Every structure is written in structure tokens, then in C-alpha cells.
Amino acid sequence: MEGVDYLADERKKTEFDVEEMKIVWAGSRHTFEVSDRMAKLVANDPVFRKDDRVMLARKDLFKNTLRKATYAWKRINELRLSEEEASKLRSFVDEPAFTDLHWGMFVPAIKGQGTDEQQKKWLPLAYKMQIIGCYAQTELGHGSNVQGLETTATFDPQTDEFVIHSPTLTSSKWWPGGLGKVSTHGVVYARLILDGQEHGIHGFIVQLRSLEDHRPLPGITVADIGMKFGSGAYNTMDNGLLRFDHVRIPRDQMLMRVSQVTRDGKIVQSDVPRQLVYGTMVYVRQTIVQDASIALSRAVCIATRYSAVRRQFGSSNGGPETQVIDYKTQQSRLFPLLASAYAFRFVGEWLKWLYTDVTQRLQANDFSTLPEAHACTAGLKSLTTSVTADGIEESRKLCGGHGYLASSGLPELFAVYVPACTYEGDNTVLMLQVARFLMKTVSQLGSGKPPVGTISYMGRIEQLMQCRCAVKKAGDWLNPNAVLEAFEARAARMSVSCAQKLSKFSNPEEGFAELSADLVEAAVAHCQLIVVSKFFEKLQQDIPGKGVKRQLEVLCGVYSLHLLHKHQGDFLATSYITPKQASLANDQLRELYSQVRPNAIALVDAFNYTDHYLGSILGCYDGNVYPKLYEAAWRDPLNDSVIPDGYEQYIRPLLKQQLRVAKL
């Protein structure tokens, strides 16, 4: 049955130009070409094989990752790949490794927080990987709250050194990727102590292991923190623990771009704005939003293809059963996720622009848009990662029983993705930051300081508090203005309602704590509005290709109306819409599903994922699922022998009623 294309009929139904959609998804023709080339390069190289990953015990798994990461670096050098190409190649290798932290956290920390001199000293070593670095911030007892870190860095003026120390068990560094077994150096965050006085948390470059024999240096205890969620997944990474017993480093290894410690142990602030750190946050979080759209689109691609292959029920007169994708229950769960993948792709693209904009302003000492940019990236990180984590698991369930097989790829995708909801800001904590920004914005309305950017709708607060939805028939919900106003009115009213409740508390902090669950809901409403409005903005652009824009309009409708239906309580409670209008939105949504249906396979083909990258038998491009599942089963180590190991010791004595004498 090799070579049969079970999805060929589906592809014939397509009503738009898939090749052009691929460009839209990639962001540009250039990006598409680089991605396509790198994806194929990885897919065709047997070293990067990953289908055996879930079967490996921890040590073998980790060793294999060392091999892949090192080999990838070798190839990057041999092929003289550009930074863009190298980064794509690493992402298509699709396996968390120490290199992620080296390039993604260690190098940027030195670039962002190191002085020119420090950069000149450390970056060339890092660029050639003559040293390998990690980012050691979180501790066993301290995650989200950086100010709670306990590790100390005490200046010793006698020797011109800092003494790095772990005073308690809970101060042990815990979680940093690449730390456990590989990194030779780390950027370590610690409480600066000068002459007995605390001066807040700062970063220090600390060598951890000998460059000769890789042994931990004196005073340093380092190890892996153990197994994490799932098989394969993040277990390829050596997240580590680290303890310091009075480890001494030269003074010039404190990262001193913002604050300096002088030879005589005084702290001095440079004229570099501290707000720079927000710029870095905006950068990191926008990459997380990009990654969310990728992870979600992978899951959706698998579930969509298999939903077209799989048939259940509905056979009449012994004919074939109905394709699962034709069931409305399937569509109503799958298509909103498909639409969300596209929505997150576009809002991620916009965030990339926002980061450039923020950076340029920072360089011109313009901090005016920073609070809004910070709130909006924090909120979008939270929203998109939460939806993606849930969406991967929903996609798995949409594949029925076979989604539970490791060979479906979905269990590992879920296990490797979910930490995104926790790292770089816990999603609930981030939404509370957005809520704080919203409350501040409401309190300043009318103060003459008009809200900017994604919050500018608040400038029309009076109109938004009073207007009523004008929808009369289902089709009216296709009007972008109707949808936008609905999301704006909902978000504005939820914020104002929270602000009113808050004002009844004499202690605002107490009120904020008491109402925090409601504040999170208001923040979610605000963030969903951003995604909806950026999707509409995307549709304002010139988008070439037969039927491409039309399909995106349909997806935009699905995205916004499924949210409207799911959260209809918000829209009804704020009295912006009537129950009848809510019902019309749902009718229109159902109609849109029918328009997605014939294009569903092409819409996931547009992601241009290789079978290697997708890593899923259920999602394979040709849809020839069952023979592949059958073959894969035989590769499980348990099938190495017909009679399982343990038969003689356990099964046979059991069957033969000889347990009394058996040694168990």
C-alpha cells in the first residue's frame, strides 16, 4: 500500500492557491525558501531521525541529543549557514538541547547586560562554542518572584572578588536548561551584598566546569534535576541544579552595563536606561507567541489530516463509513483551533514589528509606549500559550484512541510544549499584570493622557459603554466592524466593571487581590480583542493568490465568532448583545465551518511541514496511516522477542500455579 495518497481527493477540493498561502504563513517568500530548505536538509539526514526518541531510557536519550546538537553545529559550520539559516535548522531538529539556552539566553544576557568590554571578552568564546553557557536564575524555592532569590554575591574588597554562595537548600539553582550536565559557564543571578548591605538582584558570569576535564570547579555542586513530563519531550534537556559553597569570581564578572561595582565596593548606576530589561522581555515573549502558532499548527495539521483519513459510523448499505471531519462536533472543535493557529501567526508577526518599534524608541529614550507594549506582550504570551497547550491536547482527543499512541506525535508535542504556560512568566501572573495596566488605564481616562496602541479603544469609552449591537441577521456577523465593536465593548465594559468594584475597597491592593479572578477575565477579554483586531488588520493588506484572502476571511470569522460563542456570557452580561444576537452568531459560525471544510486539508498543507518535522504517523502527508502504524508497532523493544522477558520468572509460575515456590 506504499505510495497511495489517501488525501488526494481532499486536495482536489481546495478553493485557493496553496502555494501562495504558504508564503503568507511563512511571512515572506524569502522566509519560506529558507525554512523549506532547512526543513528538507534536516529531514533527509539520518542523524536527525527522531521516531525512536520516546523509546530511549534517559541516558541514551540524552547522549543522542548531545550527538544531534553537536552534529547540527558541525553542519552549520560546514555549510557556512547564516544566523537565520542556523536558527531554522536548530528548530527543525526539534529537540530541546543545551544549545537553545546557550544561544537563546546566555549570549543575549551578555549582549544585553554586559559592558562593551565584557562583550568583547566573552562573546567570541561563546560564538565559537569554546564555552557553553546557561542562564541560572530560578531557585528550588523561587520561581516567578525574582526578588525572592536567595543566592548571594558578596563583594570582598580585600581580593576584589565576589563570593557566590547558596545559603539555604531553597536557594539551590533549579531548572536552568543545559546546566545539569553540559554548561561550562552560567549567567548566575544573585543578591548583591556590599559591605553588609543588600543591593538587589544582579547577573554574574560564573565558570562552572573545568574546560579541561569537564569536572565541576571547587565549591560547585551541579547535577540534573531528574525526569520531566512525558517520554522523549523535554527529557533531552539537562535542566540542572546548582549549589555554591563560597565560590570566588573576579569583580569584572558581574554584568555591569546598568550597574557597576567599583574597586572600593561602591555601586554606581550607568546612564543606560533600566527599561532596557523590558525590551528584552518583549523580545523573548514575542518569540514565544511565534512558537505558539507553530506548536498549535502542528497539532492541528495532524488532527485535520487524520480526521479526513479516519472513518467512523454512518455507513449505509455496507458502503464506507463517514469521514470523521464531516461531523459538526469534530468541526466545531477542530476548526476554531485551525483558525487560532492562523490568528496567532498574524499577531506574532505584528509583535515582531512591535519589538522593532519599541527598540527604536528605547534607543531614542522614548519610553512612552513601553507600558502598553509590555502589557500587550505579557498578555499575548499568556493567551496564546494557554490556548496552544489546551489545543494540542484537544487535537489529540480529536484523533480518538490512536492519538494516545506515541507514534501519533501528539503526546510528546504536548509534553514538550506545556512548560510554555509557566516559564517566562506564569500565565496567571502575566494576566494580572495586564489587569493592573487596564485598571491604571481606566483610572487615567479623561486625564488628558489618551491611551495608545492596543488600548486606544479605551479612548472611546463613553461610546463603548453605551452602544448596542446592531446585528439583525446571521450574515451581519460577517461585518468586521460589528465584530470589532462587540469585542471592544465587551473588553471595555469588563474593565470598567472591575474598576467600579475596586473603587469600593478602601485598600486598593486588598481589592485587587480579592477581585483577581475577575480581573484575569477582563484581561483575557482585552487580549482576545488584540488578536481579533490584528487578524482584521492583516486582512486589510494586499494578499495575492487566488482565493487566499477569502479563506483567511473565513478563518477570521471562525476565530472571532467561536470566541463570541464560547464567551457569550461576557457579551450578554455586559448587555452589549441580546440572546437572539448571540444565537445568530452561532448560526453564522456553523455556516462558516461548512466553508472551511473543503479547504481544511489545504489549509494545513500551507504550513509546509515535512513528515519528519511533524513526527506523526496520523498526520503523514499521504494519509496512508494504517500500514505505517502497523509497521511502527513492531519496532517497539517489547517486540524484540515473541516471549517477553519475565515469562519464565512470573507468567509461567502464575499459569502453572507454582507461585508458592516462585522467587518474585
Add this chain to the structure above:
Amino acid sequence: MEGVDYLADERKKTEFDVEEMKIVWAGSRHTFEVSDRMAKLVANDPVFRKDDRVMLARKDLFKNTLRKATYAWKRINELRLSEEEASKLRSFVDEPAFTDLHWGMFVPAIKGQGTDEQQKKWLPLAYKMQIIGCYAQTELGHGSNVQGLETTATFDPQTDEFVIHSPTLTSSKWWPGGLGKVSTHGVVYARLILDGQEHGIHGFIVQLRSLEDHRPLPGITVADIGMKFGSGAYNTMDNGLLRFDHVRIPRDQMLMRVSQVTRDGKIVQSDVPRQLVYGTMVYVRQTIVQDASIALSRAVCIATRYSAVRRQFGSSNGGPETQVIDYKTQQSRLFPLLASAYAFRFVGEWLKWLYTDVTQRLQANDFSTLPEAHACTAGLKSLTTSVTADGIEESRKLCGGHGYLASSGLPELFAVYVPACTYEGDNTVLMLQVARFLMKTVSQLGSGKPPVGTISYMGRIEQLMQCRCAVKKAGDWLNPNAVLEAFEARAARMSVSCAQKLSKFSNPEEGFAELSADLVEAAVAHCQLIVVSKFFEKLQQDIPGKGVKRQLEVLCGVYSLHLLHKHQGDFLATSYITPKQASLANDQLRELYSQVRPNAIALVDAFNYTDHYLGSILGCYDGNVYPKLYEAAWRDPLNDSVIPDGYEQYIRPLLKQQLRVAKL
């Protein structure tokens, strides 16, 4: 730091009698005592150790499960345990194994579908485990739709045998637990063919492996289907694949309690009612609801204890940070899950009674309550497993980063639990069955056939369509009648609304398909009403112990009002409540969280789980989390050596810039 009880202060806050609550949770003093004894027996036996499970490669993992399952059987015999005790012991071993299917599916299938003669022949062998059986129904291409199975059983009148055959690849049996490596026999479901005519799906007892050397019998191909979700988890089970190449079995191995095939190849129906099969379904599904409350309570226990241990932010003047459990955002996510665990416990208890009632009626040839009982168990299976699966993952997220560690126990609990959403009826398919029952009930209203049992509220349809919520202040939502009426009105109105929309379709089946997503929502509303009303019924009972009933009332309030808030769109859209009343419900909910707070630890202590069974460092009874996490990390195989395997081949050449000559 051994022996410190970090939760002692929490336990002092308790306002009710925990020992009495343990009895309520267990169901009776007797059940509590049996459970407690069996849990301790397992916890104190080193053979049942499970903390190393996630680190084992598949073969070692499986062999270890063979050992545990066999050893458990040995202990059951040595201690002459009762059936109840044995079943508890197996559940506390907490590791999926072939014995689950042998006792849970193979034996019941023979009991339920075998004739007296067949039972006399096979059951004694099974009871002594001289044969080990599995339940081979699902196929590679066929899951939910039993009628789509392809395996054939063709009667050969010449030899008085059935010929069992797998005609296609998709007809391969796929998924049956215990099949892959252990079972000697299976109940195999196949399409009966007599003289070229099909006669539907029937069960057959087929020997699969030699009882002498365990080799598959001629014509039989059998193997494990490969790795599943997660590490440890369900990978201890040998879910199998099975193909038949014209395998012959004697005629008397067809299970013939309901239909017989005679010597001359004719099919004859016995007078045993076919509805019996529904009785079995009710039985199996009520056990799944019981299991849901157990799985959810384990996750909630872990998250609650760790939320009291963990501190983040909120430190003032260098004092300790705030316990995470004191944050309203944490409470608003955690306490509804805690309340759901109790709610599912009580509805499960009631389902057990329902099964007894249905069985007695079936024996008296009374089938009148069967459709209602079937719909309600199907719906509750779907509702409780969906909430539990999501709830475990939510509990994991509530533990922050450390919830991602395997030693938190939550990743494995999730991975081992989620198939419950798919097996024994996919949750969406089941909700559609409930919806079908609801639509039938609505269509028969006024026909003189009053709705019974959980659907009897539909008998008051006119009142429920017209009434309006009378709540005026937050406290009014504590009135059980107010809450019940709200849930009844919502469920009734959603059903009626669907029925009205359906009536506009000329083809009812087409309408049902088109509106299926809305029908599922109506079915969910109906099922939530059942859980709420059974919780209220529980509270009508005499419940001894200081403060016990009071606490349960608070939890019942949390359960119902969090649903009301979450689904406020339904309540508002059906115009039963006003936005103001919805907001009051939310205010009351917040107030109830404060009442749960001081009792939270005691409420999870009442589950009486041993640290062994819980299998979570974060959830350990004494709360002494951090030293235990630190110790556990060192047990990872990756920490066997300071320098990782792979350093010489990969890391060193990388650091030393010798990749060009390295062999990778």
C-alpha cells in the same frame, strides 16, 4: 529537616471532624477500614515501590509490572483476601497491568455472555489464573463503531468449527490490554457468517498462546502496539495487536447466552433479553465515574498541599512570602476542582445504587427505566472524565514549574488517566447519545408518558420555561432551591431550544447532524444538573461529625456556583437570570472560597491517601517538599556519573574546536 510537619499549622485551622469526613468519602466505615488496611499493606511492601517507574525503559518497565502483578496475586492468595480486598489491593498497586483486563473484562464477558455450561468450563480456569484472558474488540480501523468491525467468524458445518479470520489490515485487533505479551486467551468480537450470510457481531473465546511455552498458536500473529503517552503511565500495559489467518475454534466457543448457533449452522435467539448488554454498560461506566473522583481527588490533594507549602511574592519587610493558596486566582482554579472531586464521589455513589436498581428491574423484565439510566450513565461518564482529565492538568499548572517534574506525580497521573475520555465510549459520542435521549423526551412531553428519574424535571416544562430567578442578594444563591431551579431551567430551555431548531429541518437526522455541537451543549447542561442535584440529595442525608455537613454544603455551593459562573452565557441566553443575578452568584462564590480556605488541607486529608499511593513529592503529607525534591533529583540515572556519557565523543570535540575530525 526530616520529620518536620510543614502543614501542621494548616491542619490546626480545620473547622470539622476529619476522621468523620474520611468515612463520608469512603462511603462507609467498612469500606474505609478495608481501603486503609490495603493501602498500608501496599505502601509498606518494597516490591510495590513505584517512584522509579518513570525512569525505566519499556522492557524493564514491563518486566517490573509482570513482577508486581504476579506478586500481588501471590499475596492475595497467601492472605486469603476477599474479592473486595483483592480489588482494593490491586487498585492501590496503582499500575495498569494485564490483570485489570482479565478481572475487569474477560471474566465479566464470560459471566455476562456465556451460557451456564460455558461459565462452568471457563470460569474456574480464569479464577485460578490458569488461563489469562483479554477482551479483543477494537480494530486498527474501528473503534467507537462496533458494527464496523471487520474480523470474521465463519461457521464451517463440515467440522463444526468457526474460522476466525482477519481479512484486511484494518481488521487487525488493536488496543486490547494484556493482549500484546501476556494473554493466553481472548474474548474476540467478530462478524458471524453462516452460509454466506452476515449475522452481526458476536463474541468468541479464542486461545491465543500455548499454555506450555507461551508461543502464539498457528495462524495467530500477536504483538505489542508500542509506546503510549508519557513515561511509566500506561506503558506498563501490553496493549496488543492480533491477526488471524483462518484460525479454527470449536463451535461451543462462541459466547451463546443471547444467540446460539446450532450444529446445522442456524442462528437461534434465546429468551435472555438483549437489553442485558445495557446493564453491563451501566456497570462499567459507573466504575469509570468512581475512578474519575479518585483520579481528580489525587491531583487536587497534591495541588492543595503544595499550594500551602509554596510561597511566592507578597513578602513585606523581608518576612516570608505569601502562601500560594492565599491568592484568589489560585483559589478560583483549585477549589472548584476540590468541590468537583467531592461532587463526582457522591454522584458515583448514587450511580452504584442505580446499577443495582437497573439490575433488579432487568431480572424482573422491567425495561422501563433503561433508556434514562443508560443516558444518565453515558452522560456522567463523559462529563466526569472530561473534567477530571482537564482538572489533573490544571492541578499540575497550579503547582508552577515543579509540577512539570515527574516526581510531582502529576504528569504520570495525567498520562495514565486521559484515555478514560476515549475508551468505553468517546466522550463526544456519548454526549450525543444523551442529546438524542433529551430530544426524544422533549418530543414525547404531553404524550402521557411522564419522564422518570434524572429527567423527571422535564415533566414541569411549562413552569421551567416561564419562571424567572428570584435571587435578590448574593446570599440568596445559598438556597438549594434557587440553584436547582436555575440548573433545571437552563437545561430544559436548552433542550427545548434545540428541539425547536431541529423541527425546522425536513430531515431530522440531517438536522441532528447540523446542530450536533449545540446538542452537546444541551446534554452537558443536563448532566451538570444531575451532579448538582445528587450533591443536594446527599446533603439531605444524616451526616454525623462536627462541621462535616457544613463543609459539604460549602463545597456544594462552590461546585454549583462555579458552574453557574463558568456557563453564565447559558443562563443569561435562556433569560432565566439577569446580568445582576449572575454577578451576585460570582460574589457569593468568592465568599465561599474564603470559607473553604482554612479547611482546604483537611478536605484533601479526608481522602486518606498514603504518600505511596499519591506518588508525589509535592503532595507528601508532611509538606517537607524541598529536601525530598533535592534528594530525588540525584536518583536520576543521568546523575550516575559527574561527567555525562557522550562527553568524550561530543562535548569535548565541540569545546576544543575539533569537530571537523570528530566522528559523530
